[in-house]
Amino acid sequence: MSRPAPSAPTVQVRLSKADTHVSGPPAQRASSSSTATRSTIPTPATRTGAQAGPLARQARDPLLDLLRAVGTVAVVIAHWLMPQVAWDGSEMSVVNVLGSGPGWVVTWLIQVIPLMFFVAGAATFGQVRRRPAPWSQFMGVRLRRLVPPVAVFAGTWLVLRAALPALGVPEGAVEVAATIAPQLLWYLGIYVVLLAASHGLLAWYAKTGVVGVAAIGAAALGVDALRFGADVPHVGLANLFLVWAFAYTLGFAYADGRLSWSSRACAALAAAGLVGLVVAVTVGPYPLSMVGMPGDTFSNMGPPTLCLVALTLVQVFGAVALRGPLVALAQTPWVAHAVAWLSARSMTVYLWHLTAMFVVIGLMTVGAHVDLPEGWTSSWWLTRPAWFAACLVVLLVLVRVFERVEQLGQRRPRPVVALAAA
Incomplete structure (x- = not known):
């Protein structure tokens, strides 16, 4: 059963030497400002005791850390499953395996x-509620965390694009890799947009609560109704923000304790999302794949459609329904160790996992003249263990090389926070 909506008082805090880290999806762990400041932003009322939401009770939520780690691994697995590559000596043919069969x-x-944007929203809510800051300060500390790994990644690929052909690597192979590698950055672009809108979204949430979150989801459905029902194609671009903002603000509600419904209620919402997804792809105009595939009339991701809204319900409320078992799993020693290791390097893993795959593809197809099956x-299935092992070895080497860039901002003293005098 949901709790009554809290009031939205103004909370004043004084920050000094602030640098707290709450993990997020790749590039979504950020620190507060190192400059002492006094800021005023609307936040939900502070709760105590049993009424406090998960992030009010603790600096880190094991469920969020686990979901972030699972999400990062899922992205890596998805991309490593995709390539079917052939090299004829001058041109490289790349086919997406997930575009056929049961893909x-x-x-x-x-x-x-x-799920990743949900985790990002929960992390942002927890940080801002504990240590409010002006918009410029809020964005500044997050961009300082985000920009160096991205700049090193982009700079490295610019150098590789120019140097590899000069070293004898075929131009066609380099062109394919250099075209695909930067496509990862779209996610970070959307994340920066959501960060920039966070203060406005937090103010909206403080006024409207879960109803406001549902309104964002409803607006995304309305956009699709105009796009496909009224044949207004360009309106679909609005869902580049609305669909992801729905997942992001669901993270606010979770961190605020507003999704503390029974497991049965959360499971029912997840099931409703799944039913909606099935209906959308069977009765509606939507393709079966949840990522863009060659041959589809359009992609459920570009711009995102109501299928992603339904999938958000499945993932978020499915995770919340299983919160107890998932937290217990996250707190087992070996899982906790793996999650901690990945959380400290999630941005590096995200940025470089495709590069690791390209290295293996190049060694196999261009170097050894062996096409991917x-x-x-049957040969594809039999070679998957060796394929994943090879990609993982190269990725671990790349992580070892580049993790220092991501971790530069993680070795600062924790902030001293005190309530400002009334």
């Missing part, structure tokens, strides 16, 4: 972007 089923499992065949 669409896999996309329902590994399309975790809604056709998807879903």
Whole structure:
């Protein structure tokens, strides 16, 4: 049963030497400002005792850390499953394995972007509630955390694009890799937009609560109704913000304790999302795949459609319904160790996992003249363990090289926070 909506008083805090870290999806762990300041922003009322939401009770939520780690691994697995590559000596042919056979089923499992933005929203809510800051300060500390790894990644690929052909690597192979590698950055672009809108979204949430979150989701459904029902195609671009903002603000509600409904109620909402998704792809105009695939009339991701809204319900409320068992799993020693290791390097893993795959592809196809097998065949299945192992070894080397860039901002003293005098 949901709790009554809290009031939205103004909370004043004084920050000094602030640098707290709350993990998020790749590039979503950020610190507060290092400059002493006094800021005023609307936040939900502070709760105590049993009424406090998960992030009010503790600086880190094991469920969020686990979901972030699972999401990062799912993104890596998804991309490593995709390539079917052939090299004829001058041109490289790349086919997406998930675009054929049962690949669409896999996309329902590994399309975790809604879950990642949910975790990002919960992390942002917890940080801002504990240590409010002006918009410029809020954005500044997050961009300082985000920009160095991205700049190193982009700079490295610019150098590789120019240097590899000069070193004898075929131009066609380099062109394919250099075209695909930067496509990862779209996610970070949307994340920066959501960060920039966070103060406005927090103010909206403080006024409207869960009803306001539902309104964002309803607006995304309305956009699709105009796009497909009234044939207004360009209106769909609004969902580049609305769909992801729905997942992001659901994170606010979770961190605020507003999703502390019974497991049965959360499971029912997840089931409703799944039913909606099935209806959308069977009765509606939507393709089966939850990622863009060649041959589809349009992509459920570009811009995102109501299928991603339904998938958000499945993932978020499914996770919340299983919160107890998932938290117990996250707190087992080996899982906690793995999650901690990945959380400290999630941005590095995200940025460089495709590069690791390209190295393996290059060594196999261009170097050894062995094409990657056709998807879903017996040879494809038999080679998957060796394929994943090879990609993982190269990725671990790249992480070892580049993790220092991500971790530069993680070794600062924790902030001293005190309530400002009334």
